[in-house]
Amino acid sequence: MVSQMGKVIQGCDDAKTNLELDWNNSPTDYLCFHPKNPYPVKRIKSIQECVQLPSDYYPQHFCMDTKLSYNVTLPTYGDHRPLWPVFGEYKYVPPQRWLHNIEHGAVVMLYHPCAHPFMVNRLRAIVRGCIRKHIITPYVHLDPDRPLALISWGCSLKINYVKRQEIFVLLHSNVSWYNFVS
Template identity: 65%
Template sequence: MKDHIDYDINQTLPTYGDHRPLWPIFGEYRFVPPQRWLHNVEHGAIIMIYHPCAHPMMIDKLKQLVTNCIRKHIITPDSYRLDSERPLALIAWGCQIRMNFVHSNEIINFIRKHALNGPEGKLSKEGQYDLNLIQKAMIPIGSNYDDDILCPFSFR
């Protein structure tokens, strides 16, 4: 814990890299730093980051899509890595999408294509870290603990 973890200055939203050994329990937080949630990404999670000044309706819409698509998610605000032009972001292993407006089909496609792709993406084990946890993730209706069906509410 005394070791400082740095990320590439050109990659303000890291999508892989060094991280802390204990990863967060899947769910929504008051705040989780990337040193923690990057471990979740390695385990195949989708990370939803939003700037606290983003429009509440857009935050809620994105949050609904994420929570109804995949159990393995982390939702956290972050005012340092996002700006007012694109205050919303999703992160998966090796990729990210930033946005200022939530396009449901684009979000669903991103999750279906990139979720569970980390090196340990099929590992369903829950994390241990829960500092600032607001709401533990639930299994989306129509899926299971292993997230075998991503975004089950959207048939395509």
């Protein structure tokens, strides 16, 4: 069943019922099981990828009676749930929810639970300080070589070493990202 965006509709999506359809509440999605050995910090090149979506592309909003999956490990657009999380940081948010945030101008900061805490905190400070509409959540499907990512509608930036200047230049110079900075 397809639903109206952002509306609680009984039997569709109240953001409380049937959540296990998108996430089984497993701690493997938000905990590092070897926290004394985080992924190493490497000064390797960041990877920015953007897809050109057709101007008439509009994702569908599916109720909680429909399983949603994606054909990529790091989706930057696609069908999703009608209700999205309030901006902020969470223990875990599945893509079926945060995709709706980025559809409406948010930036999502993803970090692998085993990413180096110094780099996670450095990126978190930039996101909290510069981007009003944001979601911050762990995401285990990031590559250990680039365990941090910023996601906007149709775009991703995968990084290992947080270079403030690189992030600021990207956010303020690229049309795909510029509209999302407050």
